[in-house]
Amino acid sequence: MLYTDERKETILLKTILHINPDKTLSHIAPEIYGQFSEHLGRCIYDGIYVGEDSDIPNVKGMRKDVVEALRALHLPVLRWPGGCFADEYHWRDGIGPKENRRRMVNTNWGGIVEDNRFGTHEFLELCDQLDCEPYIAINLGSGTVQEAAEWIEYMTADGDSTITNLRKENGRTKPWHLKYVGIGNENWGCGGSMSPDFYANEYKRYQCFCKNYGNNKLYKVACGPSGEDYNWTKELMSRIDHEHANGISLHYYTVPGDWEHKGSATDFSDEEYYITISKALHIEDIIEKHLAIMDEYDPNHDIDLLVDEWGTWYNVEPGTNPAFLYQQNTMRDAIVAAASLNIFNKHSDRIAMANIAQVVNVLQAMILTEDTKILKTPTYDVFQMYKEHQDATLVESYVEAVSGSASAARASGTDSADTANKIHGPVISYNDTSLPALSESVSVTEQNGQKLLTITLANTSLTDSLSVELELPMKYSFCGEASIAMLHAGARAYNTFDDPDRVRAFETEEDWNGNLQIVSLPACSVCRICCYVS
Numbered sequence: 001m002l003y004t005d006e007r008k009e010t011i012l013l014k015t016i017l018h019i020n021p022d023k024t025l026s027h028i029a030p031e032i033y034g035q036f037s038e039h040l041g042r043c044i045y046d047g048i049y050v051g052e053d054s055d056i057p058n059v060k061g062m063r064k065d066v067v068e069a070l071r072a073l074h075l076p077v078l079r080w081p082g083g084c085f086a087d088e089y090h091w092r093d094g095i096g097p098k099e100n101r102r103r104m105v106n107t108n109w110g111g112i113v114e115d116n117r118f119g120t121h122e123f124l125e126l127c128d129q130l131d132c133e134p135y136i137a138i139n140l141g142s143g144t145v146q147e148a149a150e151w152i153e154y155m156t157a158d159g160d161s162t163i164t165n166l167r168k169e170n171g172r173t174k175p176w177h178l179k180y181v182g183i184g185n186e187n188w189g190c191g192g193s194m195s196p197d198f199y200a201n202e203y204k205r206y207q208c209f210c211k212n213y214g215n216n217k218l219y220k221v222a223c224g225p226s227g228e229d230y231n232w233t234k235e236l237m238s239r240i241d242h243e244h245a246n247g248i249s250l251h252y253y254t255v256p257g258d259w260e261h262k263g264s265a266t267d268f269s270d271e272e273y274y275i276t277i278s279k280a281l282h283i284e285d286i287i288e289k290h291l292a293i294m295d296e297y298d299p300n301h302d303i304d305l306l307v308d309e310w311g312t313w314y315n316v317e318p319g320t321n322p323a324f325l326y327q328q329n330t331m332r333d334a335i336v337a338a339a340s341l342n343i344f345n346k347h348s349d350r351i352a353m354a355n356i357a358q359v360v361n362v363l364q365a366m367i368l369t370e371d372t373k374i375l376k377t378p379t380y381d382v383f384q385m386y387k388e389h390q391d392a393t394l395v396e397s398y399v400e401a402v403s404g405s406a407s408a409a410r411a412s413g414t415d416s417a418d419t420a421n422k423i424h425g426p427v428i429s430y431n432d433t434s435l436p437a438l439s440e441s442v443s444v445t446e447q448n449g450q451k452l453l454t455i456t457l458a459n460t461s462l463t464d465s466l467s468v469e470l471e472l473p474m475k476y477s478f479c480g481e482a483s484i485a486m487l488h489a490g491a492r493a494y495n496t497f498d499d500p501d502r503v504r505a506f507e508t509e510e511d512w513n514g515n516l517q518i519v520s521l522p523a524c525s526v527c528r529i530c531c532y533v534s
């Protein structure tokens with residue numbers, strides 16, 4: 001049963017999504033749909049890089065099937081080499097003839113020997129194949145300023161220096177284009193257990209020597225907080241300004257239980273489902289609080305927020321290496337992805353990038369691999385459905401839940417943002433958890449002189465379908481064919497290597513007209529509508 005308030009006093013009669021195409025709010029950076037790859041478990045090796053001699057079809061060692069699947073998502077940016085691994089990574093170990101590369105112990109992720117056969121050249125080749133921006137995480141925790149400076153020079157400088165000649169000897173004549181560099185990762189934890197003031201000073205020193213060569217202009221990201229660590233943001237922001245940093249990062253993982261008992265990826269109760277969704281939605285509150293602190297020190301908004309690690313984190317799949325963080329991915333994860341991306345869209349005035357963790361075989365992955373086989377997870381489909389938001393403009397939209405009580409009489413159908421703040425959407429109450437039943441965001445692009453809306457919706461209820469009235473201002477009308485993509489299955493449904501399309505989005509087209517349309521969202525579903533309005 002859906003309600004319009006948490007006390008279960010007023011029962012939902014109808015749900016209206018008000019959309020105002022004239023009220024354009026912010027540009028949705030494509031990088032919000034970014035990904036993260038780390039030398040962790042089977043993310044890089046097996047998942048992406050199999051080597052040129054592998055029986056698995058590859059181009060320069062990169063799995064063709066994985067690259068092809070990721071290209072279909074229009075991947076904007078890929079972060080590498082970590083994660084915690086980044087602050088142990090020494091880039092010189094990963095260049096030159098593979099047989100001479102240094103073998104190191106990957107102390108963060110199971111103590112396995114990392115032979116560095118995937119290094120800078122291979123990563124940048126992967127980004128070329130994916131046609132995405134690289135985002136390099138530089139080792140501040142156990143590296144040196146010289147090492148950082150020379151890595152930037154190695155990748156981006158032209159000319160005749162010892163470092164650039166080393167790159168040429170290793171087969172790359174022209175420098176690469178590199179925009180995004182993160183300086184340190186989780187330096188409050190695995191990246192050196194630093195205090196914020198110590199890190200801020202270190203950060204300033206490191207960034208000073210990360211130079212712009214030729215036309216290459218770096219966008220520098222300082223290590224920001226974990227979750228609700230508002231003190232880190234305050235201390236960091238009080239010590240840096242836009243001369244030092246273009247953005248700060250935020251890491252937030254959705255863990256249904258606690259870190260000792262996170263919960264199973266596939267075997268969960270209804271209560272655990274609602275706790276998971278509610279914890280995922282909590283990122284909005286966290287983002288808003290960090291932004292409010294950032295505003296105090298940076299009122300002109302020169303420094304962006306990058307959610308450069310996010311996603312679900314469960315117990316590993318039974319029988320797999322606990323340090324490899326390999327987990328399955330159900331419709332619950334699809335709802336988490338859909339709702340999180342709607343939140344990032346809604347805050348795209350300040351969020352410049354987000355990178356779900358991680359792209360293949362680790363945590364909330366797009367793709368899982370097993371030898372020669374791959375499967376695309378339900379989360380993959382969400383990224384596929386939402387890709388139309390990339391580079392579009394967010395428009396005002398808000399949900400109104402209409403009940404039989406007095407609250408139903410409140411002003412409906414107005415276009416005012418004040419109304420949006422006052423009117424609440426439908427609410428789910430489950431034991432001690434209450435959460436919104438509908439997550440949404442709407443963007444617009446101009447196509448052939450017409451406005452094309454992309455509307456993305458998620459019904460978070462496990463049991464109730466939701467009928468949503470999409471309402472435009474009177475002067476607008478839906479026109480022509482609307483393309484509707486729907487992803488739904490039971491919350492616990494997932495794809496396996498034997499049944500890889502068990503959960504898959506399907507598309508339909510409908511002729512739409514008038515200023516009001518009704519869409520029916522099955523329980524636990526994600527929907528994307530692309531429609532013209534004039």
Ligand code: AHR
Pocket residue numbers: 038082083084085185186309357358363
């Ligand atoms: O994504 C797994 C790990 O989570 C990353 O290495 C680290 O940055 C975070 O704690």
